[in-house]
Amino acid sequence: MLEKITDAVSFINSKVDIQPEIGLILGTGLNSIADLIENPTFIAYGDIPGFAVSTAPSHKGRAVLGTIGGKGVIIMQGRFHYYEGYSMQEITFPVRVMKGLGVEKLIITNAAGSLNEDLQPGNIVLIKDHINFLGTNPLIGINHDELGERFPSMNEPYSNELMGQVENICLNHDYNVKRGVYLAVSGPSLETKAECLMMAKWGADLVGMSTVPEAIVAVHSKMQVLGISVVTNLSNIFHQKAHSQEEIWENAERARKILETVIIELIKK
Numbered sequence: 001m002l003e004k005i006t007d008a009v010s011f012i013n014s015k016v017d018i019q020p021e022i023g024l025i026l027g028t029g030l031n032s033i034a035d036l037i038e039n040p041t042f043i044a045y046g047d048i049p050g051f052a053v054s055t056a057p058s059h060k061g062r063a064v065l066g067t068i069g070g071k072g073v074i075i076m077q078g079r080f081h082y083y084e085g086y087s088m089q090e091i092t093f094p095v096r097v098m099k100g101l102g103v104e105k106l107i108i109t110n111a112a113g114s115l116n117e118d119l120q121p122g123n124i125v126l127i128k129d130h131i132n133f134l135g136t137n138p139l140i141g142i143n144h145d146e147l148g149e150r151f152p153s154m155n156e157p158y159s160n161e162l163m164g165q166v167e168n169i170c171l172n173h174d175y176n177v178k179r180g181v182y183l184a185v186s187g188p189s190l191e192t193k194a195e196c197l198m199m200a201k202w203g204a205d206l207v208g209m210s211t212v213p214e215a216i217v218a219v220h221s222k223m224q225v226l227g228i229s230v231v232t233n234l235s236n237i238f239h240q241k242a243h244s245q246e247e248i249w250e251n252a253e254r255a256r257k258i259l260e261t262v263i264i265e266l267i268k269k
Helices: 001-012 032-038 090-100 162-173 193-202 211-218 243-269
Strands: 022-025 038-044 062-067 071-077 105-114 122-132 177-184 205-209 224-234
Touching: 001 090, 022 032, 022 090, 032 071, 032 122, 032 243, 038 162, 062 243, 071 090, 071 243, 090 211, 105 211, 105 243, 122 162, 122 211, 122 243, 162 177, 162 224, 177 211, 211 224, 224 243
Parallel strands: 022 071, 022 105, 105 224, 122 177, 177 205
Antiparallel strands: 038 062, 062 071, 105 205, 122 224
């Protein structure tokens, strides 16, 4: 793994002159946030040594490097999911590479279903904690001490400092933002009513198919992590109608402009 990370970092450094200090991983329907980068360089995942290729709908599958507010940024336009058939190590490889490039703060966004009626479609929710229900962990296997300790603490996987900054930004813009617990499932089938009821009783507010592997590896890498969910649908605890991908994308779009403003101001801070 160490050699693969070095190869990917060297390749990306050969294409750009900046050192990114902030990384973003964009979820379903949120790719346009990358359009905010100044002087962008686009690199297809297929060109980067060791990278997988995203097959999820609406995920563009490329890295974008440039600046926002004078800060060096790398944005992953699309992520890899367990349901695509990739290993946990492949899914989280971009996080390892971002750390190798110099990234110290990682913003992870996703589209999520709500298990809590207080969190409605179109809402933005800060992930305060997570439940790993994927049945596996990206740190299983040989631990490389150069990358992180064998048993990293998950006492505060998502930075309270960064969440506080986002809340202050939202307050200034009169945006309503809340905190919630995100639960990750493997997918790709959506959750049954019984599963949603179980998750809600466990204390989960949101459910999705990503984010947790990347967050675990980022914590292992000693990065500060901010997790942001865009609520794209109420889980079927609350209704009988089946969800559609069109509904999910439409609600992601509703929140996109707010999220863009929040992310730009946070990066500038």
